Amino acid sequence: MRPPKVLDNKKHRVVDEIKKELKKGSKLSIISAYFTIYAYAELKKELSKIDNMRFIFTEPTFVNKGKELIREYYIERNSEKKISGNEFEIKLRNEMKQAAIAKECAQWLESKAEFKSLKQANPAQPRLVYIENPEDNVSINGTVDFTSDGLGITPSNRLDSNMCLYGKDYTIGFLQSFNELWEDDTAVQDVKEKVLEQMRILYKENTPEFIYFVTLYNIFNNYLDELTEDNIVKSRTGFKETQIWNKLYKFQKDGVMGAIDKIEKYNGCIIADSVGLGKTFTALAVIKYYELRNDRVLVIVPKKLRENWTVYTMNDKRNIFSGDRFNYDVLNHTDLSRTSGFSGEINLATLNWSNYDLVVIDESHNFRNNPPVKGRVTRYERFMNDIIKAGVKTKVLMLSATPVNNKMNDIKNQIAFITEGKNDAFKSVGLDNIEIILRKAQTVFNRWSELPDPERTTDTFVNMMDIDYFKLLDTITIARSRKHIEKYYNIKVIGKFPTRLSPENRYPIIDAKGEFPPIEEIN
Structure with a gap:
C-alpha cells in the first residue's frame, strides 16, 4: 500500500498525480468551484x-432561481469565468486559443461528462477529485479546483493543501459521500446543457460588430449606472421641481449631475465649460441640491461679480429664481x-468660516498660485486652513473657463x-501621486512647446x-x-x-481738429 501524500502544487502538483493515475477505463468524480477549459487542455x-x-459545482452556477423574474436562468457575472478562465489564467487567455480549446472540450463533454451544481451555496463543501480505476482508487481532497x-x-x-x-479501502468513504450528493435532487441540479451552451458561446464565430460591443461593455460595465439621475440624486428633496432645475438646458442638467456625482465621490469638482455655456446657472442648481439637504453654502467671487450672485438671494424683481429661496x-x-x-x-469679525458644507469658488483660477508671503497669511492659506481643513467636512465646487492658463501645474493648487x-x-482610481502626475505633465508640455511649428499640434x-494626466x-x-x-445635443x-464676428481693425485719429503738434516735434 502506498502512503498518503500532501499535494501543495509547489513541491508536489495535483496535475502530475492526476496524469499518473488516469488510465483507460478510469471513472472521474470531481467537486470544484470551477471547471476551466485550460485545465481540460492540459x-x-x-x-x-x-x-x-x-x-x-460547489456554488450555484447556471442554476434556476425562483426569484428571477426577467430571465429563466440566473447566471452570475463571474459564471463565464468559471468556464473560460480566472485571473491566474490571463496569460493562457491572451494566447487567443480559447475558441479552439472550447470547441474540443465541448465535443469531449458531450460524450463523456455530466455536470450538476449545488442549488444553495455551502461554504463548508470540500473539494474533491476521485479516480476509480479497475485495480485501485485514488482520492485527492482539500483545496483543489479544476483550474x-x-x-x-x-x-x-x-495556498494549496490537498x-x-x-487504495479503495481507504478512499471509498469519499466516493460514497459523492454518490449520495450526486443522487440528491433536493441539493443538486443538472446543468450540463448550460455548461455546453457557455462552451458554444466561447467558440462561436461572432461578427466584428458584436465583438466591438462586447469589448465596450467589458470596459465600461462598472460605469453604466454611474450617471443615471436616480443614482446620483438619492434623497427625495424635490430637487427636480425647483425653478433653477427646470430652467436648465439638457447639457446643463448633465453638467449638474456630473458635478454632484464628482463632489459626492471625490469631495469636489471643477466646472470648466467654455464662456457662455451658463456655468453660473449650473452652479446654482448644484447649490440648490445641497441647500435642500440642509447644507450651509458659501459662494466666493471676485468683487466685480458679486452682484451676479447676490441677486438670487434677494427679494428683488431681477431674481428670476425667487421661488427657490x-x-x-x-x-x-x-x-x-x-x-x-x-x-x-x-460681519467678518464674527463669521464662522469653518462651518460651511459646500463652498463655490467663481473664477477659481485666481487661486492657481500660492506664493508664501512673509509676515502674513495669504488668501490661499486662509481659505485652505480656515474653511477647507477646519470644522465640518467641506465640499468644493470651482468655476473657471481657464483652470489651466500658463502652466500645466496651474491646476495643482485648485485640486488641493x-x-x-x-x-x-x-x-482608489489608480492615481497614486497627484504631484508627480502634474510634474510629469509639465515636463511633457515643455518638450512639446519646443517642437517646430508643424509638429506642435494637438494630436x-x-x-x-x-x-x-487626462485621467486626473x-x-x-x-x-x-x-x-x-x-x-452631442x-x-x-x-x-x-x-x-462670432471677425475682429475689425480700426485706426481712429486722435486729433480730429488738428490742434495738437506732430509727435515728431514733441519728441
Whole structure:
C-alpha cells in the first residue's frame, strides 16, 4: 500500500498525480468551484482515455432561481469565468486559443461528462477529485479546483493543501459521500446543457460588430449606472421641481449631475465649460441640491461679480429664481485677506468660516498660485486652513473657463482644495501621486512647446502626454466647449449659438481738429 501524500502544487502538483493515475477505463468524480477549459487542455490526452466524468459545482452556477423574474436562468457575472478562465489564467487567455480549446472540450463533454451544481451555496463543501480505476482508487481532497492554478499548472498566490490517499479501502468513504450528493435532487441540479451552451458561446464565430460591443461593455460595465439621475440624486428633496432645475438646458442638467456625482465621490469638482455655456446657472442648481439637504453654502467671487450672485438671494424683481429661496452666503475673494469689517451684511469679525458644507469658488483660477508671503497669511492659506481643513467636512465646487492658463501645474493648487493637499487622495482610481502626475505633465508640455511649428499640434500633444494626466482631469473636471454641445445635443432645442464676428481693425485719429503738434516735434 502506498502512503498518503500532501499535494501543495509547489513541491508536489495535483496535475502530475492526476496524469499518473488516469488510465483507460478510469471513472472521474470531481467537486470544484470551477471547471476551466485550460485545465481540460492540459489533461485532454489523459481525459480522452476515461469512461466518464461526473462534476459538481460547489456554488450555484447556471442554476434556476425562483426569484428571477426577467430571465429563466440566473447566471452570475463571474459564471463565464468559471468556464473560460480566472485571473491566474490571463496569460493562457491572451494566447487567443480559447475558441479552439472550447470547441474540443465541448465535443469531449458531450460524450463523456455530466455536470450538476449545488442549488444553495455551502461554504463548508470540500473539494474533491476521485479516480476509480479497475485495480485501485485514488482520492485527492482539500483545496483543489479544476483550474490551471488549482491543479498547479500555472503559478498563483493560492495556498494549496490537498491530501492524496491511495487504495479503495481507504478512499471509498469519499466516493460514497459523492454518490449520495450526486443522487440528491433536493441539493443538486443538472446543468450540463448550460455548461455546453457557455462552451458554444466561447467558440462561436461572432461578427466584428458584436465583438466591438462586447469589448465596450467589458470596459465600461462598472460605469453604466454611474450617471443615471436616480443614482446620483438619492434623497427625495424635490430637487427636480425647483425653478433653477427646470430652467436648465439638457447639457446643463448633465453638467449638474456630473458635478454632484464628482463632489459626492471625490469631495469636489471643477466646472470648466467654455464662456457662455451658463456655468453660473449650473452652479446654482448644484447649490440648490445641497441647500435642500440642509447644507450651509458659501459662494466666493471676485468683487466685480458679486452682484451676479447676490441677486438670487434677494427679494428683488431681477431674481428670476425667487421661488427657490436661495440662502447661500456671498463673500469676495478679497474678504479672505480681512479679519474685520462687513462684506454685505456679513460681519467678518464674527463669521464662522469653518462651518460651511459646500463652498463655490467663481473664477477659481485666481487661486492657481500660492506664493508664501512673509509676515502674513495669504488668501490661499486662509481659505485652505480656515474653511477647507477646519470644522465640518467641506465640499468644493470651482468655476473657471481657464483652470489651466500658463502652466500645466496651474491646476495643482485648485485640486488641493478638493483633496485637502493629500497627494494620494485619488489612489482608489489608480492615481497614486497627484504631484508627480502634474510634474510629469509639465515636463511633457515643455518638450512639446519646443517642437517646430508643424509638429506642435494637438494630436502630438495628446500622444506625448501621460494618460494619468487626462485621467486626473476626467476625475474632477467637467469641461465642454460650444463644439461639444453642438455635436452631442439637439441644437434645435437649445438654439444656435451666436456667430462670432471677425475682429475689425480700426485706426481712429486722435486729433480730429488738428490742434495738437506732430509727435515728431514733441519728441
